[in-house]
Amino acid sequence: MITLQKKNGRIIDPQREVPCLGEYDVVVVGGGMAGIGAAIASARKGCKTLLVERESALGGLATLGLVNIPLDFSAGIGKEMLANLDAVEGHWHRNSDPEKHKLILDRMVTGAGVDLLLVSHVVDAIVDKGRICGVVLENKTGRQAVLASRVVDASGDADAAFFAGCECMSGRKSDGKNQACSLEFRLGGVDWDKYNASELKKNDPSWLKLIEKAVAEGDMPYAIDNHLNWVTHVPGRPQHCGQDEISMCFAHSRNCRPLDAKDLTRMYLEGREQADILWKFIRKCVPGYENCYLIDTGTLLGVRESRRVVGEYVLTTLDFARAQQFDDVVCLTGHHYDLHNPDGPGNIKWAAETINGQTHYVSTHGQYGSWAPPGNAELSDGFGRKGKDFQRKTLPSSIPYRSLVPAKIDGLLVAGRCLSSEFMAQAGCRLVLTCLNMGQAAGTAAALSLKHDIQPRKVDRVELQHVLLKDGCDLGQKYWEIPGLEGELATLETSTRT
């Protein structure tokens, strides 16, 4: 209880005594994919670890957000997770069953010896002389503090880092706008075989022409998006009898402010209204969906980008396009620039960058996405090559350890979509398994920094990489040599993106 005191239109919340829930070696904020990787890695290295999640289940967007498409390099804990999902028939074609996924993650996290606290919001950070030493939680019990030697911020929005005083970026440079947000939904009663064999799937797989026609004829009141982003076929359901289940990324809110509760509320309401429009349009217009029905919309809004912490290194847009090989690589991604238009339909797969003093419209794959650059300018690759000299990216992009270490505050690491990166680089570093792999690196680094009693920024990258490789992580050893680790790479089994 606080006694009402007002000052300049604000309510005074005096510093209060709060009970201490416990002391941990490592506290991980956020139980999404990055937090799961961090918590499991840290606990397996012998650290007393607490994982704090604000929702009622683990997995974040991959489960509660219905983003059941665990893409990117499967290695380390990610590979183990997919194997566990396979064992319960919860995974095929890189599509997962969100419900089985939750259960698998519960078992993996508790099995690793992590203390788990659900339904708890992190509302503040405790800082002493420039070092984070705990977080403040609020839940049904009230307000509590947890002390920690190391904190891994995997909240997605860099909440703990921000509360601790880290410098953060958000949105694109030109106007500060964040990526569009999506509320995914699931449909049942789908005849998947019929859809898969249809002319639509074959000739217009992103439904571009279908949507254009639907808008012109009034089946869709406005272009909620100009293309179908993805549709996944949920495993473990009845097949070949018109009773398949699919999950879909279609609804989009634009001009989003994902750090503002009022705007989040607007987006949830808008997402559910859009899902209502979309499933009816789909039932009317898409072959195989004639008897479909809406099962549910996501519990969690698909926020693609919000706060990004300023770290020891800021991964640049050109680093990403050039597949820059960092000595301190801890994670890979095979993805491309993947920007969901902040203020209109469609996506953008190029970035305006200056190379040798000239403006280039840089692409990793030579595709515009929905919108061409100004004046239909030709695309360049990361090195400014155009036309017949354009080279598609053939190596994966690396994420350096320094992008997981905030520049200002000690005792803190970040992982997941809040990594230290420029706007367009982040747009390619946010896939499900990229986040999990980043989390594993951050959790392992937290454990090593405790083992040697040094700050995370002082962790020896060779030792960290050595441990990650032993734990099955993919640091690109198949593609390039990592200085300091040449000798042992030959003996390691290489992982794949499958």
Add this chain to the structure above:
Amino acid sequence: MKKYVIDRGCKACDACYWACPKKAIYVDQQGAHIEQEKCVHCGICYESCANEAISVYEE
């Protein structure tokens, strides 16, 4: 023998390109293509495709 063909609405996402252990897949503006002479019929691409764009034919 199984023949894998990308023929059902490829979206050129590159997943199969990274997954293929034999570098038998290339991707261009039209989408991904399997070079049959390099393919070892392991089926890894088939499972890697989140879009189910790859068909399998018995030969």
